Amino acid sequence: MGAGNDLAGKVRTVRGPVDPAELGPTLMHEQVVCDFTLPAAARWSMSAPGP
Numbered sequence: 681m682g683a684g685n686d687l688a689g690k691v692r693t694v695r696g697p698v699d700p701a702e703l704g705p706t707l708m709h710e711q712v713v714c715d716f717t718l719p720a721a722a723r724w725s726m727s728a729p730g731p
Contacts, residue, residue, distance in 0.1 A: 691703060
C-alpha cells in the first residue's frame, strides 16, 4: 500500500493524524495572503519625472 493510506479517514493536525470523532465542534477558516505591492514597471513609471 502507498504511504498516504495511513491518513485515510483521519484529519491532519499539528499534533498528528486525528480521528474526526475525536475533534468535536470545529470552525472552518481560510489562509489568505494579499500582496498590495506594485510591480516594478509600475513603480518606475510612477517615480519618473513628468513632462
